[in-house]
Each structure stands twice: as C-alpha cells, then as structure tokens.
Amino acid sequence: MALRKLLALLTIAPTCLALGCAVEPTEDEADESTGALAETPGLVDPAAVQGRDRDGSYPTQVWKVTRDWNDKNAATGNTFEKDYSDWVASLPKTSSLSRGETITVKTPRGAPYERELAAPVLEAAHTAIFARVAYASWMGLPFYLKSGDLHAGHFGFVAASGKPHPSCEAPDCVSDFRAIASPKEWRSGQPWPSDASLRRKNPASYKQQLSFVDVTPGTKGGAGAWFDEVLLDKRVGHFLVTLIDLFDPVKLAQDGNMVHVTPEATAPGDVLLHRHSKHAGVGHAFFVYQTSSVPEGRMRVELLSGSMPARQAAWLSPKESRDYFLAPSAGGPKTVEECPAGYSLAPDDASRCRKATGTIDKPSNMRCPAGYFDNAFDEMKCVRYTTVPSEKTDLRTLGGGIRRFQTPVLRNGRWTNTASTSVRSTSIGDKDVERIGARIKRFQQLLVD
DSSP, X not given: OHHHHHHHHHHHHHHHHHHOOOOOOOHHHHHHHHOOOOOOOOEEOHHHHHOOOTTSOOTTOSSOOOOOTTSBOTTTSSBHHHHHHHHHHHOOEEEOSSSSEEEEEEOOTTOXXXXXXXXXXXXXXXXXXXXXXXXHHHHXXXXXXXXXXXXXETTEEEOTTXXXXXXXXXXXXXXXXXXXXXXXXXXXXXXXXXOHXXXXXXXXXXXXXXXXXXXXXXXXOOHHHHHHHHOSSHHHHHHHHHHXXXXXXXXXXXXXXXXXXXXXXXXXXXXXXXXXXXXXXXXXXXXXXXXXXXXXXXEEEEEEEOOSSOEEOEEOOHHHHHHHHTSTTTTOSOEEEEOOTTOEEETTEEEEEEEEEEEEEOOTTSOOOTTOEEOTTOTTEEEEEEEEEOEEEEGGGTTOEEEEEOEEEEETTEEEEEOOGGGGGGEEOTTOHHHHHHHHHHHHHHBOO
16 A cells, blocks of 8 residues: 555656645545545546636636635634534524524635625525535635536536536526626625626526515515625626536435545534435435534534525424434435336335326226226226336435535546545445444434434
8 A cells, every 4th residue: 555655646746746736645545544435536627628817717717716625724723624614613593584593604714705694595405505615715715516527616517528518407507707797805884796697596496485685675586696695706606506406415415525424523514415215306405503522422413404495594403403313314224115217116015116007987887997996096087007116225325324525636637526634534435335324323322412
C-alpha cells in the first residue's frame, strides 16, 4: 500500500502544483483503511473545456470556487466542513406558517454579507440541498450532485465531458449564467437588489405551492421569490430553482452524492434518507438539525422534516426523530417483496405481482368466468390479470440511512466527489450492507427521547 501511495503522489504532483488541488488518499487506500465509499468517476473540469473569460468565469459557471472544504474559515478557525455543521446547528428556531416550529436561515460567519429570513417552503430533501448550496456559494466552495451523465454544481448543469448538458430535463434550465446580472456586493442599509425574473420562478414540480415572500403587495411568491430575498448572487437562485426539480431523495441516494456514516458520527447537516423500495419513484429525507451528547455515551438528535406538498421544514422532537432513525426504510436489515412498474402485489400471494389486462361485465349469475376475478372497484365487473413473480429487495442496498454530502476535489483536471478527510474514519462503503443494516440496532441503543 505504501508503494501504491507513493506512485499516486508522484503521478498527481505536477498537476496539483499547477491547479492547487489537495492530495487525497487513493480510492484503494481509502477502501482498505476505512471502508470509505468508493469514488464514482467525476467530470472533466468545465473551465478547461469551455474556456475562461477575462474575469476567470466560463459560460455555465454559477459561482467561483476559491476555497476547499478542508480549508479553515478565518472567522471561526474551523474547517469549512466543520463550520457548515456548526452553522446548521446555530440556526434559530421560529414559528412556522404551517406546523409547529421551523428555522430561520441566517448567513454564516465569514459570509460576504448578513441576511436572515424564516425557512423557505421546500420539500423534504430540498431543504438539505438548499442549505448545502447556499453555504457553498457564500463561502466560494465546490459543490455538485450527479444523476447519470448530468452533473449539477458550482459549474452549472454539465455532462461528464465538461460541456453544457444537452438536455437539462427541467424548465428554465440556464446554460449560460453569464447572462444573469448579479450584484457583487451589498451593505446593510442599502436597498436589497432584486431580480424580477427570479422572483417569478417556482420549481415546476411545486406547481402552485407558494411561500410567504411577497412579489407584489398582496401576492405570494414561490421559491424563486424567497431565493431572491436571501441570495445576493442571483445566479445561485436561478440554479436552485432548476436543481430542486432535478433532485429528490432517490437521486440523492445514488452513487457519487453522499457517503454513509456511522451512527456515532451523526452531525448537523447530515441527511437521513428513507428508501422504501427499488421501484418507488419517491423517497423521504430528513435534515439533521441538532445533535448532543447525554450521559452514558448516548446522544439526542433533532431532525427537520419536509413534506409533499412543500412546506417550511418542521422541527421534530428527539422522540419523533428517534422513530425515523429506527424505521426499516432507513437502510434497515429488511427484505421487501415488490413489483415492477404497473404491477401490484397480489393480495393473497406476496410472491406474485399482478396487472389488470381487461374487464368484462359480470354474467347474470354474478359469477366471474374462469380466468377472471371480482373487480374490487366495481361489483358489476370482472377483471383479468397478468401475473409475474415478485422481486425481493434488500433495503440495505438502496442508499437509505444516515448520509453526509461528499465534497468535490479537483484532480488531474477532473472534479470528483469524495468523502471528506474528516469523515473517512467513520464512513461506511455502499456495498458494506452488514454495517449499513447494523445501524438501526445501534441507533436503538444510542438515541434517547
């Protein structure tokens, strides 16, 4: 292993000297020493492919990266990874418009300006995504999520080749962020800059769900209006409106976005993902808000919960939060029977899936002929089914459970998401289903109400 590490250092040293990138352990070394999540191949640096303008920007760039997550925030003395967690935990609670309490979003220490507003109206996973994007953009840090060939981050919406993605698959997808005027600075007491186009936007998937931010007196605005009120860099707001349409808990759980962590490592800013089945189009996500140690080596955790339709993130008590950590859908050791799209489990035989392929009127004797069954929705009809065997899905393999955002690193001209240095010793590999599933039992021992 030592020889392999030396060869890796010799290989990447010239490039890192030129690009200023950090030297990370090789994938093999990380896997052997800590069981860390194996790295998913990243993307070619879009700046190198698209070419920089005189000011250093390139067409798809949303914000400029000037720091690394392992660098220290001069305002706090902590690494930005640690500072992000502390920032999430510091957000004060306030009354929610819909349910109990929510949080107030305040710019972190070291941000270029100060601003605060009660939480936006977002769905479950989107509060966590928003928080990570907002913090990264304020601090000049790299960020991206991926799904297939689409990579969405500080560099915009691009393919693995570094070129603009040919089909962003969402309305209002911006391919050239240079066209969006964005103020470079603002000071308290000055009028807040506004982007009329951004204020009119709302994620297409949210339909008519509106927040509390007034676009005009007496008119409620959507997520775009909220982003316009808090984000000085309007490009980030436009980016977020599209990102929300593209990513949900299912896509967050895909390889290359988040890393599994041990129960003891759970920290504010982490995300508890719930996956119920392989074929389900949606999942659920909870944002870790507070963690604290209690006597006898145990801990207390408070989550923020979203919903469909969207609402402000709702604070959950430690008791409510504990129940979600113990659910089988949080990567628990459970196998479920499920069906392909269009099929449902037969009510009398969980090993079979069925799909209606035709109906007929029920005969005068009110008995369905051979091959037909009573229609549960219309007593005067008989229905015929096609059946296939059901599939067994191990919930430990679907990406559910406590996860942490990976951090992008630029190596050899490519951006790659990797487990941050601070989490390598407490990470769990995607294929290590035994340790993933064992977390439920450990959380039973660890968490208090």
